[in-house]
Amino acid sequence: MMRLIRQAEEKDAGRISEIRVFCYRMNFYPIFRDDAFYFREMQVNAVMQEVMEALSEMYVYDDGAVKGYVRIQGNEIVQLFVEPVLQGRGIGAALLQFALEKGCTWLWALEKNERAVRFYQRYGFRLTGEKKPEEDTTEYLVRLSR
Numbered sequence: 001m002m003r004l005i006r007q008a009e010e011k012d013a014g015r016i017s018e019i020r021v022f023c024y025r026m027n028f029y030p031i032f033r034d035d036a037f038y039f040r041e042m043q044v045n046a047v048m049q050e051v052m053e054a055l056s057e058m059y060v061y062d063d064g065a066v067k068g069y070v071r072i073q074g075n076e077i078v079q080l081f082v083e084p085v086l087q088g089r090g091i092g093a094a095l096l097q098f099a100l101e102k103g104c105t106w107l108w109a110l111e112k113n114e115r116a117v118r119f120y121q122r123y124g125f126r127l128t129g130e131k132k133p134e135e136d137t138t139e140y141l142v143r144l145s146r
Contacts, residue, residue, distance in 0.1 A: 001070070004062060004063050004076050004094065005059050005060065005061055005062075005094060005098045006059065006060060006062060006093065007056075007058075007059055007060075008055045008058035008059060008060050008069060010052070010055065012055075012058075012062075012066050012069075013048050013051045013052050013055065014044065014048060014057065015050050015060075015065075015066040016051050016060065016066065016069050017044045017045075017047040017048045017051050018044050019066070019067075019068065019069060019082070019083050020047055020051070020079070020081055021042055021044055021047055022045065022083065022084050023081040023082070023083075023084060024038065024042055025038050025039075025042070025119060026084045027110075027113055027115075027116070028110065028113070031110065031112045031113070031139065032137060032139070047134060048103055052068055054071060057071050057072055057078070057084075058070070058071045058072075058096070059072070059098060061082070061091050061094060062097055063146075067079075067082060067083050067086050067091050068081060068082035068083060068091045068092060068095055069081060069095070070085070070095040070096070070098065070103055071106055072099055075103050075104050075105045075106065076104060076106055076107060076108075077096075077099050077104045077106070077107040078104040078107070080092060080095055080096060080099070080107075082095070092119065093116060093123070096119075096120075096123055097123075100123075100146070105141070105145055105146050106125075106144065106146070107120065107125070107144055108132070108141040108142070108143055108144075109141065109142055109144060110140075110141055110142075111131065111139065111140045111141065111142045112139060117142065117144070118139055120144050121144070124146050125144040125145065125146050126144060126145060126146070127143070127144055128142075128143045128144065128145050130142070130143040131143070137146050
């Protein structure tokens with residue numbers, strides 16, 4: 001089988017930024033309802049600088065088009081996002097499996113992002129009971145480990 005996941009490159013930064021912006025709006029805007037952040041600050045060009053600085057930690061799912069990515073720091077999954085219109089097609093599962101093969105064993109997820117928490121639980125992650133506040137909000141992140 002052709003390997004669809006590869007190290008992110010500079011040419012991927014725009015697409016990774018797009019995916020992140022769309023996923024943040026789809027997954028987090030309904031929880032936070034912060035128009036200023038999600039529709040003024042959270043712009044592809046603004047996110048791209050951060051993506052460029054983190055490319056060495058990122059891997060993309062690319063089957064001719066970049067459809068998702070995972071960001072890994074040590075044994076932590078820092079971000080895993082799939083283009084919203086392509087979710088449910090195994091792309092996230094492939095990225096997660098890749099991260100597990102790289103030695104990842106834990107992550108933080110937004111407590112109210114129940115869909116994400118269920119996704120990770122389907123792949124053997126368990127809530128540890130550890131929580132921390134999401135920066136500058138009243139919401140919490142929960143830790144999941146394998």
